[in-house]
Amino acid sequence: MTLHFRPGLERVAAYRAGKPAPVSATGQSYKLSSNENPYPPLESVQQRVAACLPDAIYRYPSIAAQPVVDALAARFAVSPDSIALGAGSVEVAGQIIHALTAPGDEVMFAWRSFEAYPILTRVAGAVPVEVPLDADARHDLPRMAAAVTDRTRVIFVCNPNNPTGTVITQRELDDFLTAIPDNILVVIDEAYVHFDTAADSPSGIEEFRKHQNVAVLHTFSKAYGLAGLRIGYAIAPPEVAEALRKVSVPFAVTALAQEAAVASLEAETELDARISDIIASRQHLADALLALGYPVISSQANFVWLPVGPESDRINGALEANGISARCFAGEGVRISIGSATENAAVIEALSAIQPV
Numbered sequence: 047m048t049l050h051f052r053p054g055l056e057r058v059a060a061y062r063a064g065k066p067a068p069v070s071a072t073g074q075s076y077k078l079s080s081n082e083n084p085y086p087p088l089e090s091v092q093q094r095v096a097a098c099l100p101d102a103i104y105r106y107p108s109i110a111a112q113p114v115v116d117a118l119a120a121r122f123a124v125s126p127d128s129i130a131l132g133a134g135s136v137e138v139a140g141q142i143i144h145a146l147t148a149p150g151d152e153v154m155f156a157w158r159s160f161e162a163y164p165i166l167t168r169v170a171g172a173v174p175v176e177v178p179l180d181a182d183a184r185h186d187l188p189r190m191a192a193a194v195t196d197r198t199r200v201i202f203v204c205n206p207n208n209p210t211g212t213v214i215t216q217r218e219l220d221d222f223l224t225a226i227p228d229n230i231l232v233v234i235d236e237a238y239v240h241f242d243t244a245a246d247s248p249s250g251i252e253e254f255r256k257h258q259n260v261a262v263l264h265t266f267s268k269a270y271g272l273a274g275l276r277i278g279y280a281i282a283p284p285e286v287a288e289a290l291r292k293v294s295v296p297f298a299v300t301a302l303a304q305e306a307a308v309a310s311l312e313a314e315t316e317l318d319a320r321i322s323d324i325i326a327s328r329q330h331l332a333d334a335l336l337a338l339g340y341p342v343i344s345s346q347a348n349f350v351w352l353p354v355g356p357e358s359d360r361i362n363g364a365l366e367a368n369g370i371s372a373r374c375f376a377g378e379g380v381r382i383s384i385g386s387a388t389e390n391a392a393v394i395e396a397l398s399a400i401q402p403v
């Protein structure tokens with residue numbers, strides 16, 4: 047082999063997508079492994095997307111995506127030049143790393159957190175710095191602040207955290223942002239913010255307004271149910287947003303995704319009702335599993351985390367035998383997305399049939 051691959055690429059693990067659902071002996075098959083929305087797209091959104099066809103297929107999309115940018119700017123009362131779009135907020139997270147790091151620079155995040163962070167970091171030639179969660183599966187922000195070096199360029203704070211569902215408090219974030227030098231970009235990844243009902247949770251957008259070095263990541267994939275269309279965005283200081291647009295993949299955000307995003311922002315009231323249902327189901331599922339004797343971390347996202355350590359494979363196996371795919375982190379825990387009422391009931395039934403931990 048004479049081709050020259052980028053040094054370090056051999057250490058990049060392929061992104062592990064949520065498993066497709068297995069099929070149980072009784073034909074049951076439920077995918078609860080990727081934190082997708084259990085509801086089909088709203089009728090209004092489907093119609094708007096359909097109305098874009100066939101142009102959206104044979105024409106390139108608009109790169110400026112002005113209608114989405116303007117709708118988001120109005121929605122959050124921010125300047126349009128502080129918004130940068132991507133094909134999902136995963137792409138935007140990658141843009142941030144590409145725009146702010148040179149080879150050898152450090153990107154810090156809690157661990158365990160979103161699996162894409164170490165992959166995106168290594169692919170960019172930067173160095174991941176993983177700071178362990180505390181004993182309650184929460185961000186250890188003082189420890190993260192202490193881990194800053196002169197190579198640190200970007201810090202991701204995933205709030206609520208994937209896969210544990212835990213959140214940070216306003217006070218903790220205030221102290222953290224005070225401690226972090228303002229030449230480091232702090233990225234608050236709020237993929238699950240719509241599901242967060244904790245009274246003292248900080249708002250990423252408010253922090254963005256207060257600090258020159260804070261960016262927020264949002265996605266239409268989770269609460270808005272557009273995971274397959276691929277659209278997410280950063281709200282960031284304008285010079286950061288401009289840099290993100292420079293490193294973005296041209297035409298990555300399709301016209302269908304743009305139209306669906308605008309239609310979803312117009313249908314927020316309808317979507318809010320669904321979000322409330324998912325939050326109520328989360329409570330129901332957590333309570334039921336606690337009553338069965340499982341450890342359940344209190345979650346502010348659209349999933350629950352069972353920190354079952356060495357029992358993870360066994361518990362995941364019981365779910366799979368019942369046709370349910372969850373996300374198993376061997377030796378650590380099992381993350382189960384909130385599904386429909388039927389799916390959640392199937393989880394409870396599967397886990398009531400085996401010994402908890």
Ligand SMILES: *Cc1c(COP(=O)(O)O)cnc(C)c1O
Pocket residue numbers: 081133134135136137160204208235237264265266267268273276277278
């Ligand atoms: C799902 C997820 C995202 C974004 O996903 P996209 O589909 O790329 O928008 C971002 N951050 C976290 C923590 C997630 O779990």
